[in-house]
Amino acid sequence: MRVLVYGSGQLAQMMYLAAAPLGVIVSAVDVVTETVVNPISKKATGVPLHRAIEESNAITVEFEHVPEHLLLDADKSGKLYPNVASILAGADRVREKALLVKNNIPNCEYLLIDHVDQLDDVVERLGEKVIFKASRDGYDGYGQWRISSASDLVNVRKDFALLDLKKVPVIAEKMMQFDREISLVGARSQDGQIACFSLAENLHHEGQLHVSVAPITQLTEALQKKAKDIFETLATAMDYVGVLAVELFQCGEELYVNEIAPRVHNSGHWTQQGCSTSQFEQHIRAVLNLPLGSTELIGTSAMVNIIGCTAFSRDLIGIPDVHLHWYGKEVRKKRKMGHINVVAKSHASLGKKLKQLIEFLPVEYFPKLESEATRLENEKN
Structure with missing residues (x-):
């Protein structure tokens, strides 16, 4: 059996190592070059991507920020797990919040910011302690802004004025006092x-x-x-x-x-x-x-x-x-x-x-x- 993983980092490497004792062969895709590689050596296997898709029993991802056209191509095979909608929900905080709300899952109180003028309502709606998260491509602390008072919004406003908030909206979340x-x-x-x-x-x-x-x-x-x-x-x-x-x-x-x-x-x-x-x-x-x-x-x-x-x-x-x-x-x-x-x-x-x-x-x-x-x-x- 064969599994093809989109993404060629450490998670694909660890999937490869875990799959070997089961007799499962794992290959990875460098999503930048769209090349099939060995998950350990990172060297190209010489197998074209379309053939790797055909030969795989299942296709999966090691991270959610796979280019969407690659996901759609993989999905046509009927072998992509998890499905495209699930992957996109993890890659986009707007979709993620919609999923949580639709299924009545408790989550942090939030506002969707797609225009800089919406910052005017943030403190009144969410309080002075707010974390702003880019809806896409933010992880490990990147693509985030924090305020602890209304005066901090001045710097946030300057940053947001440089962004295309229609293309990549920002989620403003009330900072929770969690245990x-x-x-x-x-x-x-x-x-x-x-x-x-x-x-x-x-x-x-x-x-x-x-x-x-x-x-x-x-x-x-x-x-x-x-x-x-x-x-x-x-x-x-x-x-x-x-x-x-x-x-x-x-x-x-x-x-x-x-x-x-x-x-x-x-x-x-x-x-x-x-x-x-x-x-x-x-x-x-x-x-x-x-x-x-x-x-x-x-x-x-x-x-x-x-x-x-x-x-x-x-x-x-x-x-x-x-x-x-x-x-x-x-x-x-x-x-x-x-x-x-x-x-x-x-x-x-x-x-x-x-x-x-x-x-x-x-x-x-x-x-x-x-x-x-x-x-x-x-x-x-």
Whole structure:
């Protein structure tokens, strides 16, 4: 069996590695050159794209910002999973908000801005603390503006005057006073089978994910069920096939959807060592309509992103149950170079292990790690 992935970054690479033991061959598409490449070496395979589509049993994506003409070409084959509408909902915040509203999914209060004069009503409607998000091509903190008082709108107005807001509108969201950011990664197969992983707790720095911990601390069955109900509603409404990530704000016992990602997701990388089936294998299973794998936990896990740095000691893999995943990229500021998965028996022991890990890392690139390690170390479970 063959799977063709649009996008040739680390997610395609990890799908390739997860698919190999199943006897599934994964190829990737460099969406800039429209060339079929090997997901590991990135070298062209010599297979024309039209033939790769014909020879594939399933076609999928590693990110939602695939050029639309490529998605439509892939869709004609009848083998694209998830479907085009689902991918576009993840790529466009206007479509995403419409999806949430249509399905009565709680989300942040918002306004659609497609003209700079609409900024006049923002503070009155949403309050003084607002985050503005470009409806397309914004991720990892890019394409975002924040205000904490009405006076901050002066600079936002200047920036927006330079944008084509009709072409790419902006979503203005009321900043929520949430307790924490969590996410649920799950999968739905072609025949409607659904399997969700445990909730993960996510720590961000400058708009970028730095650490995920799963399961979340103080996890209750009610909270997991509430998140799963949201996942099932969205996945069923979209007739979704594959792995889907739902990012959530927790406010007390209530959950509000922040974003959806129609693909394998950074906050699910911990599943590689922390679960019976990784999110990458699960995605391959789902798009090929194979039985979904068990999402049973192997332990308590943390995923630590390596961002913009290569200067750390590989000796960190000498710590028991610490695993390095390297992407082979050229270093660049804010670029995800790899990640580290850590597995332990409890949150407290996970905290101790993260303290050990810190000794091998340049702390300036891991600003959330020490405080998170201390928090987990004090957990009683």
